[in-house]
Amino acid sequence: xxxxxxxxxxxxxxxxxxxxxxxxxxxxxxxxxxxxxxxxxxxxxxxxxxxxxxxxxxxxxxxxxxxxxxxxxxxxxxxxxxxxxxxxxxxxxxxxxxxxxxxxxxxxxxxxxxxxxxxxxxxxxxxxxxxxxxxxxxxxxxxxxxxxxxxxxxxxxxxxxxxxxxxxxxxxxxxxxxxxxxxxxxxxxxxxxxxxxxxxxxxxxxxxxxxxxxxxxxxxxxxxxxxxxxxxxxxxxxxxxxxxxxxxxxxxxxxxxxxxxxxxxxxxxxxxxxxxxxxxxxxxxxxxxxxxxxxxxxx
Amino acid sequence: xxxxxxxxxxxxxxxxxxxxxxxxxxxxxxxxxxxxxxxxxxxxxxxxxxxxxxxxxxxxxxxxxxxxxxxxxxxxxxxxxxxxxxxxxxxxxxxxxxxxxxxxxxxxxxxxxxxxxxxxxxxxxxxxxxxxxxxxxxxxxxxxxxxxxxxxxxxxxxxxxxxxxxxxxxxxxxxxxxxxxxxxxxxxxxxxxxxxxxxxxxxxxxxxxxxxxxxxxxxxxxxxxxxxxxxxxxxxxxxxxxxxxxxxxxxxxxxxxxxxxxxxxxxxxxxxxxxxxxxxxxxxxxxxxxxxxxxxxxxxxxxxxxxxxxxxxxxxxxxxxxxxxxxxxxxxxxxxxxxxxxxxxxxxxxxxxxxxxxxxxxxxxxxxxxxxxxxxxxxxxxxxxxxxxxxxxxxxxxxxxxxxxxxxxxxxxxxxxxxxxxxxxxxxxxxxxxxxxxxxxxxxxxxxxxxxxxxxxxxxxxxxxxxxxxxxxxxxxxxxxxxxxxxxxxxxxxxxxxxxxxxxxxxxxxxxxxxxxxxxxxxxxxxxxxxxxxxxxxxxxxxxxxxxxxxxx
Numbered sequence: 001x002x003x004x005x006x007x008x009x010x011x012x013x014x015x016x017x018x019x020x021x022x023x024x025x026x027x028x029x030x031x032x033x034x035x036x037x038x039x040x041x042x043x044x045x046x047x048x049x050x051x052x053x054x055x056x057x058x059x060x061x062x063x064x065x066x067x068x069x070x071x072x073x074x075x076x077x078x079x080x081x082x083x084x085x086x087x088x089x090x091x092x093x094x095x096x097x098x099x100x101x102x103x104x105x106x107x108x109x110x111x112x113x114x115x116x117x118x119x120x121x122x123x124x125x126x127x128x129x130x131x132x133x134x135x136x137x138x139x140x141x142x143x144x145x146x147x148x149x150x151x152x153x154x155x156x157x158x159x160x161x162x163x164x165x166x167x168x169x170x171x172x173x174x175x176x177x178x179x180x181x182x183x184x185x186x187x188x189x190x191x192x193x194x195x196x197x198x199x200x201x202x203x204x205x206x207x208x209x210x211x212x213x214x215x216x217x218x219x220x221x222x223x224x225x226x227x228x229x230x231x232x233x234x235x236x237x238x239x240x241x242x243x244x245x246x247x248x249x250x251x252x253x254x255x256x257x258x259x260x261x262x263x264x265x266x267x268x269x270x271x272x273x274x275x276x277x278x279x280x281x282x283x284x285x286x287x288x289x290x291x292x293x294x295x296x297x298x299x
Numbered sequence: 300x301x302x303x304x305x306x307x308x309x310x311x312x313x314x315x316x317x318x319x320x321x322x323x324x325x326x327x328x329x330x331x332x333x334x335x336x337x338x339x340x341x342x343x344x345x346x347x348x349x350x351x352x353x354x355x356x357x358x359x360x361x362x363x364x365x366x367x368x369x370x371x372x373x374x375x376x377x378x379x380x381x382x383x384x385x386x387x388x389x390x391x392x393x394x395x396x397x398x399x400x401x402x403x404x405x406x407x408x409x410x411x412x413x414x415x416x417x418x419x420x421x422x423x424x425x426x427x428x429x430x431x432x433x434x435x436x437x438x439x440x441x442x443x444x445x446x447x448x449x450x451x452x453x454x455x456x457x458x459x460x461x462x463x464x465x466x467x468x469x470x471x472x473x474x475x476x477x478x479x480x481x482x483x484x485x486x487x488x489x490x491x492x493x494x495x496x497x498x499x500x501x502x503x504x505x506x507x508x509x510x511x512x513x514x515x516x517x518x519x520x521x522x523x524x525x526x527x528x529x530x531x532x533x534x535x536x537x538x539x540x541x542x543x544x545x546x547x548x549x550x551x552x553x554x555x556x557x558x559x560x561x562x563x564x565x566x567x568x569x570x571x572x573x574x575x576x577x578x579x580x581x582x583x584x585x586x587x588x589x590x591x592x593x594x595x596x597x598x599x600x601x602x603x604x605x606x607x608x609x610x611x612x613x614x615x616x617x618x619x620x621x622x623x624x625x626x627x628x629x630x631x632x633x634x635x636x637x638x639x640x641x642x643x644x645x646x647x648x649x650x651x652x653x654x655x656x657x658x659x660x661x662x663x664x665x666x667x668x669x670x671x672x673x674x675x676x677x678x679x680x681x682x683x684x685x686x687x688x689x690x691x692x693x694x695x696x697x698x699x700x701x702x703x704x705x706x707x708x709x710x711x712x713x714x715x716x717x718x719x720x721x722x723x724x725x726x727x728x729x730x731x732x733x734x735x736x737x738x739x740x741x742x743x744x745x746x747x748x749x750x751x752x753x754x755x756x757x758x759x760x761x762x763x764x765x766x767x768x769x770x771x772x773x774x775x776x777x778x779x780x781x782x783x784x785x786x787x788x789x790x791x792x793x794x795x796x797x798x799x800x801x802x803x804x805x806x807x808x809x810x811x812x813x814x815x816x817x818x819x820x821x822x823x824x825x826x827x828x829x830x831x832x833x834x835x836x837x838x839x840x841x842x843x844x845x846x847x848x849x850x851x852x
Contacts, residue, residue, distance in 0.1 A: 198685035200665070201643050202753060203672035203702035213687050 041292050044285035051282045054101035064092045066099035067250050075268055084274040087260060093271065097278050100252035104279075107168040107246070107253075108233035112226060114172025115233075119179025124218070126180070127187030128210055137180065144177035153236060157245045164237070164253065167246040171236045175229055182225055186218035193217075227290030231283040238279050254279050317388065318345035319522045320369070320407070320490045324382035325392075327361070327368045327546075337380065338364045339546045344539070346490065349520040351513075353533035353554070355569070356543030357772035358743075362526045363412070365543075366492045368392070369524070370409055371399040386490070405435040408483040410493040410512075414475035414500075418467040424475075425451075425463030428482045435486035450481040454511055473504035477511065484515055491516075494526045501630035501799065506843040509536055530573050530773065531802075531846020534558050542566045558849060572777035573849050574802035593620035595654075596761050596793040597642060602651035604637050611637040613817035614651070619810075621760075624787065624794040626804040626825075628840070629814035638814075639765045639797045643677045644668035656760060673703060676759040680766035682750035686738045693734040696720045696753045703757065723756040724749070728782060744775035751782065755790070763795045768803065780807055801844050805829055813837050 035042045054061060070090030078085045084093035126137035144152070156170035190196060191214055199209050238255030240246040247253030249260075254275050261271030327339040339361040346352050354362045367373050369384050371394070384392040386406055391399065403409075408431075411417040419427060425447050432443045444463075451459040454477040467475055476496060483491055493512060497505035513536060516523050527533055533540050533554070540557045542549045542565065550563035561567045570576070597619040604612040612634040619625040627635040640646040641653060644660065653660040656674055663671075676699070679685040686695045700716050701709055709716075721731040727748040738746055747767060754762055764783070768776040784807060786792060798804050804811055805825060812822035813836065821834040832838045 194679060194681065194684040195687045197645060198677075198679060198753075199687070199698060199702075201645055201672065201677045202699035203669055203757070204698060205669070205702065205706070206666075208702065208706070216689060217687065 038292070040288060044288040044292075047281060047285040048289065051101055051105060051285075054098045055105040056102075058095075058098045058102065061098045062092070062095040064095040066091065066095045066252050075264065075271075077268070078270055078274075085268070085270045087257075087271060088264070093257070093274060096252040096257055097254065097275055100247075100254045100257060100275070103164050103241075103247050103251065103253040104234055104237060104255070107164045107237040108171075108230055110165070110168040111171035111175065111233040111237065112230050114169060115175035115179050115229060116222070116226060118173065118176035119181075120183050120215070120219070120222075122176070123180035123183030124187050124210070124215055127184040127191065127218075128214065134184075137184075141177045141180055144174070145181075149174050150236065150239065153240065154243070154245065157240060162245050162248060164241075164247050167237050167240040168233075170240070171233050174236075175233070179222065179225065179229075182222055183218055186221055187214055190214045190217045224290050224294035227293060228287060231286040231290070234279060234283050234286070317347075318385075319348050319387055320346040320524070321385040321388075322365070322369065322382070323385065325365065325368060325384065326380040326382055327364050327373065327377060328380045329374075330376040330378075335380070337546060338377070339368065341382065342543075342546075342548045343382075344541055344548070344551055346522045346524060346539075348489070348522055349516060350539065351516065351523045351525055351537040352539045352541060353525045353527060353537035354541045354543055355527055355530055355533045357528065357569075357774065359545075360543040361546035362528075362543050363494055364546075366409070366494045366524065366526050369492055370403060370407060371396075372403075372409070401435075404431050404483075404488065405486040406488055407490040407492060408486070408488040410476075410480055410483045410491060410496045412495040412498065414472055414479055417479055418475055420467050423464050423466055424470065424478045425465075428478060428485055431482050431485035446485070447481070450485055451478075453484070453515070454478075454481045455507070471504075472500055473508060476500065476504075476508050480508070480511060480515070484519075484521070487519065488521065490522045490524065492524045492526070495528065496525075497532065498528070502801070502843040502845070503630065503839060505532075505845065509845075512536075528772065529845055530569060531575065531844070531849055534846050534849050542569065569773060570849065572774040573846060574773075574776065574780075574800060574806055575844065575846050575849055577777055577780060577802075577806040593623075595619060596621040596623075596656060597625070597795060598652075598654040599638075599642075600652045600654075602638070602641060602653055603649050604634070604641060604646065605649045610817050612641070612648075615812075615814075615817075615819050616651075617812050617819065617822060619761075619793055619795060621793050622787070622791045623809040624796055624807055626796040626798060626808035626811045627814055628798055628801055628804050628811060630799060630840075632816070633814040634817040635797045635799075635814050636765055639677070639763050639795065642761075642795060643675055643763050644671065645677075672699075673757050674760045675763070676754035676757065676761075677763040677765060678747075678750050678754050678767045680769055682743075682746040683738055685750060686746075691735050691737050692724070692741075692749055693717065693720055695738065695749060696723055696756055699753060699757045719756060720752070723752040726755055726786060727752040742775075743771050744778060747771060747775075747779055748782070751779075751786075755786065758790070759792070761793045761795065763797070765797045766799065767796075769798070769800065776803070783807065801829075801840055802846070813840065 068091060070086065073086045073090035075088055076082055076086040082092050082094065084097060087093055087096070122137050126134040153170040153174045156173060157166050160166040160169060196209055196213050199213055237246055238253070238258070241253045241255030242259045244259065247256045249256070257275035258272055261268070261275070264271050323343050325339060325342045326337060328335040328337045342365060344352060354365060356362045364373070364377070368379055371392070379392050383390045386402065391402060418424060428447050428450060429443050432438055432446055438446060447463060448459045451462050456462045456477065470478065496512065497508050500508060509532065512523060515521060525533065525537055537554045539551065540554050541551045542563060544565050550557065550561065550566045552562065557566065561570055595618045600616045602612055602615045603610065615638060617625065627638060629635045637646060641648050642655065644663065644665065648661060655671060658671055660668070697716050697720050700719060704712050721734065724731060724733060729745065729748050729752065738749060741749065768779050771779060780803065783794070787794060796804065796808060808825050810823065811825050811828050812819045813828070813834065814820070815836055821828060821832065821837050828837060829841065832841060
């Protein structure tokens with residue numbers, strides 16, 4: 001046996017890190033092949049991108065004013081001038097759907113943010129500290145989950161007042177219980193993992209362990225729930241608006257548009273069908289993307 | 300223990316002449332993203348009735364792939380590229396699934412690698428063994444049941460009626476492996492493929508299981524293909540040894556001549572790195588008297604640890620002198636890891652005094668223990684699991700440094716930390732270019748070096764090594780042991796070395812304690828314990844070390 005310490009064998013996958021840069025053309029071909037194989041993901045992504053653009057820059061998609069009343073254009077069927085027809089006050093329905101994206105999407109983004117933030121804080125506290133804090137938080141979550149979600153959201157809106165921000169807050173608070181439970185279980189898993197034990201053994205302080213190891217490693221698995229919850233939030237905010245608890249007239253919102261159109265359901269179905277379809281398509285696209293990411297994560 | 304010297308030639312007169320199993324120019328590949336990766340290249344061997352061929356090799360050498368290819372059980376994406384597998388002269392590697400199924404179990408059967416996952420957890424073990432009989436024999440229910448009872452007796456069970464009705468979770472690892480062996484021999488196959496049949500089992504259980512396979516082989520003239528990473532097992536239990544490297548058969552030779560005089564360089568390298576042939580204590584023997592008044596680094600008195608009603612550690616006392624290596628050996632559940640956790644402050648003792656570097660641990664909370672961590676570090680068995688999956692090597696090794704710098708000062712210390720991390724990596728024989736690599740790109744040995752660098756970056760005085768090399772290949776084990784010994788002599792470290800492997804312990808320790816069911820049954824200087832064991836349990840453990848044939852050349 002020699003006395004010197006042998007150098008480790010050269011790394012098996014030396015080529016992995018030093019892979020030569022691909023020629024731009026082959027990369028383009030690979031992107032194309034990937035898109036062909038995952039065409040549904042591409043379509044879903046495109047739909048979401050359009051919806052987001054509607055919310056950010058509605059002016060790119062329509063030149064009409066969403067609240068301009070046209071006395072002569074009442075209840076027109078879909079045509080090349082009015083793609084989705086016009087409503088009972090002669091407003092262009094397509095323009096209203098485009099402008100409605102802002103209220104619907106920003107509302108659901110706020111709702112998900114509230115849900116994740118509140119849920120993470122409570123879930124992390126419960127999982128990390130355990131004992132009576134855990135017991136308290138878990139019972140609180142049980143209480144929230146025992147009330148039918150939508151009913152709870154309605155109750156919160158009634159207390160807070162009507163409007164999109166209030167509706168978003170209500171949906172966010174209602175969904176935070178599910179987030180808290182998931183984060184708690186992830187924190188518990190990370191807490192007992194060996195890398196956390198190794199960090200403790202190497203001298204790390206508790207806050208460091210929590211912020212540097214436990215929370216970052218717990219957030220990953222919640223990502224797919226976040227994307228799914230985004231679709232749920234769109235539906236719930238639209239539903240609250242449909243009931244008149246969300247967006248107030250005359251501002252357009254998808255649920256609100258469906259509510260306005262329901263009186264003409266028999267004679268002018270397009271007033272309900274187009275906004276409702278918009279909600280359905282956007283939510284389905286979101287869920288499809290969520291599933292794609294969840295499956296990628298599993299691999 | 301079987302007699303190693305006995306000739307193992309074929310004795311079964313009823314088997315047809317010639318090899319039972321022949322593998323001829325076999326190449327196996329796996330489909331990967333871009334093409335086919337060849338895992339086994341042009342491997343040929345023959346196995347006569349009653350013979351044992353041991354296929355040895357390090358992880359990734361293709362030894363398990365050969366076993367799977369013989370049984371036609373290659374995982375998805377794997378296929379035989381060329382060559383043939385012949386069973387009694389008949390080519391079976393191109394048979395259809397149905398025809399192969401008829402052969403599997405009856406002609407060639409498998410003892411799988413991991414007994415903990417190879418049994419159906421929701422079925423009783425008796426009926427699971429019976430499955431083989433139902434498929435391959437015409438016995439009726441009663442006869443099958445009687446036969447399973449016989450098989451259970453054959454594999455050494457006592458209360459066969461009760462065992463028949465038990466579920467896998469009610470059995471220990473060794474007992475589950477016996478059940479699987481019973482299932483493998485149920486239909487009296489001519490060839491058994493034993494794929495690492497004892498990895499993960501304690502040494503004494505391993506010896507029992509191997510004895511059992513040996514016994515069955517001798518009684519019924521079954522040929523055995525023994526796939527193992529353990530050269531000791533191969534040397535003790537086989538007629539022929541095949542050494543695999545990168546999918547090629549580097550050497551195929553009768554075991555006796557292989558052990559005495561390996562022809563291939565790689566075989567020689569493997570043999571030289573077997574723990575029972577290593578010794579690092581010799582070079583240090585001369586040093587002992589000069590440093591006489593030995594002050595203790597770790598003092599443990601009457602330590603006990605209870606988990607609920609269960610006693611994990613029971614009244615344990617020992618002292619580790621500064622700069623020495625103290626080993627704790629024992630089988631699984633002996634309390635050796637719990638003791639290590641107490642020493643590193645990860646678990647609090649129930650009773651007794653533990654003093655590390657003059658500080659009493661007993662009453663310390665996790666927080667109060669923290670200053671001591673600068674001087675007491677731990678290396679875990681599985682390095683990869685002990686790294687945050689999001690971290691690169693720099694962040695992993697830097698962690699202990701950050702822990703002892705004021706919070707929020709990381710920016711100020713960045714350059715200094717980087718240099719210290721690079722120095723620690725260098726001490727662990729890793730180049731500084733590893734700083735920004737992710738642990739998942741590294742091999743097992745390199746990962747363990749990173750873990751050692753992390754333990755050393757704070758320049759501690761005591762390092763607890765909890766099975767630091769058990770998950771590594773033999774030649775990598777030798778390198779890591781060598782590294783540990785070098786670091787100890789350079790830095791004057793005190794090691795508490797936890798292991799189940801007596802050969803490894805013998806190679807690197809000054810003193811050793813043997814633990815069983817939470818108690819120390821024997822402790823003393825390494826030579827004394829190994830040469831003249833006072834306790835029968837130590838003697839039993841020593842007897843179960845595989846590879847005694849290898850120890851003396």
